[in-house]
Amino acid sequence: MTALTRARVRGEALPPAGSLAARAGGAAPHLAPHLAPDLASDLARAYRRTARRRLLLLGLLGLALALALVVDAATGPAMLPLAEVARALLGLEADPTTRVILFSIRLPMALMALVVGAALGVSGVVMQTILNNPLASCYTLGVSAGAGFGAALAIVAAAAFPWPEAVGVPLLAFLFALSACAAVAGIGRLRGAGAEMLVLAGIALLFLFQALQSLLQYLASPEALAQIVFWLFGSLLKANWQKLGLVTLALALTLPLLLRDAWAFTALRLGEERAAGLGVKVGALRLRAFGIVSVLTAAAVAFTGTIGFIGLVAPHIARLLLGEDQRLLLPGAALCGALLLSAASVASKTLSPGAVFPIGIVTALIGIPFFLWLILSVRRRHW
Amino acid sequence: MSPADIRAEGITLRLGGAEILKGVDLAVAPGEVVALLGPNGSGKSSLLRALAGMLPHGGRRAVPARLGYMPQDNGATGGALTVLEVALLGRLRHLGAVVAEEDLAIAAAALEEIGIAHLAERPLAALSGGQRQMAFLAQVLAGEPEAMLLDEPTSALDIRHGLHVLQLVRGAARARGLPVLVVLHDLNAAARCADRIAVMQEGRLRGCASPAAMLTPAMVEAVFGVVAEIRPARDGLPAVIPLEAVF
Numbered sequence: 062m063t064a065l066t067r068a069r070v071r072g073e074a075l076p077p078a079g080s081l082a083a084r085a086g087g088a089a090p091h092l093a094p095h096l097a098p099d100l101a102s103d104l105a106r107a108y109r110r111t112a113r114r115r116l117l118l119l120g121l122l123g124l125a126l127a128l129a130l131v132v133d134a135a136t137g138p139a140m141l142p143l144a145e146v147a148r149a150l151l152g153l154e155a156d157p158t159t160r161v162i163l164f165s166i167r168l169p170m171a172l173m174a175l176v177v178g179a180a181l182g183v184s185g186v187v188m189q190t191i192l193n194n195p196l197a198s199c200y201t202l203g204v205s206a207g208a209g210f211g212a213a214l215a216i217v218a219a220a221a222f223p224w225p226e227a228v229g230v231p232l233l234a235f236l237f238a239l240s241a242c243a244a245v246a247g248i249g250r251l252r253g254a255g256a257e258m259l260v261l262a263g264i265a266l267l268f269l270f271q272a273l274q275s276l277l278q279y280l281a282s283p284e285a286l287a288q289i290v291f292w293l294f295g296s297l298l299k300a301n302w303q304k305l306g307l308v309t310l311a312l313a314l315t316l317p318l319l320l321r322d323a324w325a326f327t328a329l330r331l332g333e334e335r336a337a338g339l340g341v342k343v344g345a346l347r348l349r350a351f352g353i354v355s356v357l358t359a360a361a362v363a364f365t366g367t368i369g370f371i372g373l374v375a376p377h378i379a380r381l382l383l384g385e386d387q388r389l390l391l392p393g394a395a396l397c398g399a400l401l402l403s404a405a406s407v408a409s410k411t412l413s414p415g416a417v418f419p420i421g422i423v424t425a426l427i428g429i430p431f432f433l434w435l436i437l438s439v440r441r442r443h444w
Numbered sequence: 445m446s447p448a449d450i451r452a453e454g455i456t457l458r459l460g461g462a463e464i465l466k467g468v469d470l471a472v473a474p475g476e477v478v479a480l481l482g483p484n485g486s487g488k489s490s491l492l493r494a495l496a497g498m499l500p501h502g503g504r505r506a507v508p509a510r511l512g513y514m515p516q517d518n519g520a521t522g523g524a525l526t527v528l529e530v531a532l533l534g535r536l537r538h539l540g541a542v543v544a545e546e547d548l549a550i551a552a553a554a555l556e557e558i559g560i561a562h563l564a565e566r567p568l569a570a571l572s573g574g575q576r577q578m579a580f581l582a583q584v585l586a587g588e589p590e591a592m593l594l595d596e597p598t599s600a601l602d603i604r605h606g607l608h609v610l611q612l613v614r615g616a617a618r619a620r621g622l623p624v625l626v627v628l629h630d631l632n633a634a635a636r637c638a639d640r641i642a643v644m645q646e647g648r649l650r651g652c653a654s655p656a657a658m659l660t661p662a663m664v665e666a667v668f669g670v671v672a673e674i675r676p677a678r679d680g681l682p683a684v685i686p687l688e689a690v691f
Contacts, residue, residue, distance in 0.1 A: 338513035
């Protein structure tokens with residue numbers, strides 16, 4: 062028995078004799094007239110019930126994800142039979158042509174959609190939490206703009222430096238995404254790493270990198286310009302197993318680190334001062350988390366280009382479904398982001414037969430109506 | 445000095461060039477409730493923050509390790525967090541990947557103690573300001589604090605719940621031997637819940653004594669700029685009737 066319940070059982074924590082509540086017979090019975098005596102254990106049971114329901118929901122999201130993967134892998138210029146795809150994926154005997162298409166082309170793209178979506182979802186939820194801002198995401202904070210500038214620089218400079226484009230573009234995109242984050246964190250640090258300061262610094266950098274990139278586009282040759290514009294649309298077409306491995310590695314390294322701080326993130330949702338009162342080192346947590354998600358975001362956008370919408374929306378969908386407990390919200394945002402990008406990938410291949418739309422365009426076009434429907438139909442306040 | 449005291453010695457604080465605290469000495473004994481009064485901007489909240497270790501300050505402070513600090517409610521949403529989850533966060537130092545039975549039981553018991561167990565599954569965003577304050581007080585109690593620093597815990601509560609919460613605070617202080625420093629604006633509520641009243645004015649402590657000794661017409665006029673009539677109420681404690689603001 063705890064000190065608190067012990068005290069209550071002995072009646073010590075009741076108001077002092079002579080007080081109104083004591084005369085009324087204990088601790089404010091009017092507040093909760095319908096409660097049973099063994100209330101605390103009822104509450105605990107209800108909590109466990111909710112937790113189980115949310116875990117189940119997380120499992121269902123995982124199942125939906127597996128389904129989306131199969132459909133995504135089956136969809137393309139040559140439509141593969143779903144059953145055949147599932148057989149090949151499970152390692153069973155399957156048609157050799159199907160296997161080749163699947164393992165050399167479709168699967169890296171389909172898995173890339175999952176991993177990049179998950180990375181964007183996770184980094185979005187962490188940024189929204191540490192910056193206490195429902196609009197925060199890698200797109201609104203200049204990280205994507207930094208990556209875009211880096212990619213544009215690599216494309217324009219490719220004329221002067223004969224480096225392989227497959228290395229230069231993601232490398233510079235990654236480095237500039239990271240430097241955008243470092244600049245935001247550095248500016249924030251000068252003023253005590255307050256949330257508003259970081260958001261303002263991020264938005265300033267967004268405009269700076271956009272301007273620099275416009276300058277490059279203005280100076281670029283027509284061929285380079287076309288390449289830059291295509292990169293900015295965001296696309297999974299260049300996915301291969303190596304790139305997939307790198308983004309997966311970034312996700313696998315960062316997600317456990319973030320999950321270790323899950324309770325601190327949850328506490329931060331109550332505001333900086335209250336979290337600090339509960340023992341969270343807010344400034345250190347914010348900088349640490351910002352650094353971790355910077356690496357994650359930079360890795361994701363470096364290979365696929367600007368996919369702005371997932372990082373903003375996946376966290377809100379996860380929050381609506383799973384609540385604010387970040388032990389579930391972090392993996393939930395990863396699953397929602399993965400599911401959204403996977404669905405967008407299917408849509409990008411089916412909207413117009415024979416053509417693949419850039420996925421960055423499709424995510425926003427199909428995602429925004431869905432998101433608006435969601436926030437308008439769910440009456441519960443979630444932010 | 446007992447380790448369970450709250451003790452401030454010569455606390456000074458400068459923020460942006462302004463001298464917010466100009467050397468405050470104050471001690472709160474175990475089981476004692478001290479109400480901190482003073483006009484807006486006199487440094488009450490800053491003193492609490494300094495004591496909670498949240499602001500770099502001059503002078504010395506001694507507080508127990510497990511401190512229950514309840515800041516003013518700034519209306520920060522807390523979004524979809526339920527009231528039970530809010531109370532559970534009071535156990536932050538103990539929480540791991542799986543929530544232990546004991547932590548859950550303590551959080552639930554804290555809600556019951558405050559009298560908001562029926563709100564346990566409601567999201568914080570759906571509560572009134574007063575209900576939020578009670579949820580946050582439950583959070584503080586769930587942390588099993590060794591001392592409490594409460595910043596206007598009753599500012600959004602109606603008079604009945606305000607009294608109820610202050611009685612709970614006093615009861616908890618007595619039962620668990622906690623020193624409690626609570627910032628209040630209501631002079632009459634302070635007189636009823638506190639053992640001593642500390643009055644702040646322009647970053648200095650003007651005095652700290654029993655309600656009857658502190659709450660005098662001269663003090664109220666000098667510190668708050670209000671002409672007041674003060675007479676003993678039926679419970680023997682001073683009742684303050686504000687009559688006129690002096691400018």
